[in-house]
Amino acid sequence: MNTPLSKKLLFVSRKAPYGSSMARDALDALLAASVYDQDLSVLFMGDGVFQLVKDQAAHRAGMKSLAASLPALPLYDIEKIYVQQSALEQRGLADAELVIPATALEDGDITDLMEQQEAMLSF
Amino acid sequence: MSILHTVNKSAFTHQTLSECLSVCGSGHSILFIEDGVYGATNRSPCRETIEALQNLDVQFYVLDAAIEARGIKNLLIQEVHIASDEEFVDLVVQHTAVQSWF
Amino acid sequence: MNISIALYGAPHSSEASESAYRFAQACCAKGHRVLRIFFYHDGVHNASALSMPPQDETQHTERWQALAGEHNIDLVVCVAAALRRGIVDQDESERYELPSANIARGFEISGLGQLLDAAVKSDRLITFGR
Numbered sequence: 420m421n422t423p424l425s426k427k428l429l430f431v432s433r434k435a436p437y438g439s440s441m442a443r444d445a446l447d448a449l450l451a452a453s454v455y456d457q458d459l460s461v462l463f464m465g466d467g468v469f470q471l472v473k474d475q476a477a478h479r480a481g482m483k484s485l486a487a488s489l490p491a492l493p494l495y496d497i498e499k500i501y502v503q504q505s506a507l508e509q510r511g512l513a514d515a516e517l518v519i520p521a522t523a524l525e526d527g528d529i530t531d532l533m534e535q536q537e538a539m540l541s542f
Numbered sequence: 543m544s545i546l547h548t549v550n551k552s553a554f555t556h557q558t559l560s561e562c563l564s565v566c567g568s569g570h571s572i573l574f575i576e577d578g579v580y581g582a583t584n585r586s587p588c589r590e591t592i593e594a595l596q597n598l599d600v601q602f603y604v605l606d607a608a609i610e611a612r613g614i615k616n617l618l619i620q621e622v623h624i625a626s627d628e629e630f631v632d633l634v635v636q637h638t639a640v641q642s643w644f
Numbered sequence: 645m646n647i648s649i650a651l652y653g654a655p656h657s658s659e660a661s662e663s664a665y666r667f668a669q670a671c672c673a674k675g676h677r678v679l680r681i682f683f684y685h686d687g688v689h690n691a692s693a694l695s696m697p698p699q700d701e702t703q704h705t706e707r708w709q710a711l712a713g714e715h716n717i718d719l720v721v722c723v724a725a726a727l728r729r730g731i732v733d734q735d736e737s738e739r740y741e742l743p744s745a746n747i748a749r750g751f752e753i754s755g756l757g758q759l760l761d762a763a764v765k766s767d768r769l770i771t772f773g774r
Binding site: 548550626628632635 | 658770
């Protein structure tokens, strides 16, 4: 799967869904990246954690559902999916069931995660 | 392994800088660009956190063109370094990766 | 070093284009190689051949063309983001039977994978968002 030459690349997704297209653009970039056989991770932080809320009726905003696309990530071999614990708590989502399983990280763990990367793709 | 963070939003209107500071580690650097430079001024809502991180080996920079365009050189927090475009490039090269906050 | 840049802001609407251009120029001045500028999200508007800012304002598209020409930089525009925003080359215009094409010379429309490709091939990737 990962060749010795594959790079550690972290997608950082910080925007809420629908109010701007940035969340969707981040996800599309992540899915496009999956064919390049690199060591990919994705981190949802800040308002980006709202992308993981269940039961999004995106059509009511005239959009395609982001939440419906997220369960595809493991099918694209993207398994390192992280979410910022403090952002969940701040937004009342700490006990919520998320639309995909994600590893919750404390802020110090996020620092460590970023330091392990060879590049960040910031959204 | 140290990160260069760039911040382009004013700390007076956005949480962007605050979010950046919460994951900034020792040895990292933060470069304020565009409206982000307002977050490096004396009355910045994040001033205390900035000063605390300065004591933890985090370096703070503002882009010279951004502060000159805005006329705020005399409002900057102490020990925030003023960087040229070429020094911006040096910072990118010296750190292992860049996280852009916008 | 090899450096690539991702640009998500439209010219004039935000400072992102200006920041990215100055950074790219400084990379070249310091002897680094700028491999690719990847225009995504609203950044695709940098590639329009139809923008006509007043003469005393920055001619963003022209100066990207000049910088890329001088330093052999790939200017790559994401096809999906471009189509949504009406930035099309001749091929896309014909494919979708659109009234015209408007992409500026020197910019190439390509897939979103070119962003990841830039990250893989470069020593550093930096994003300028709006």
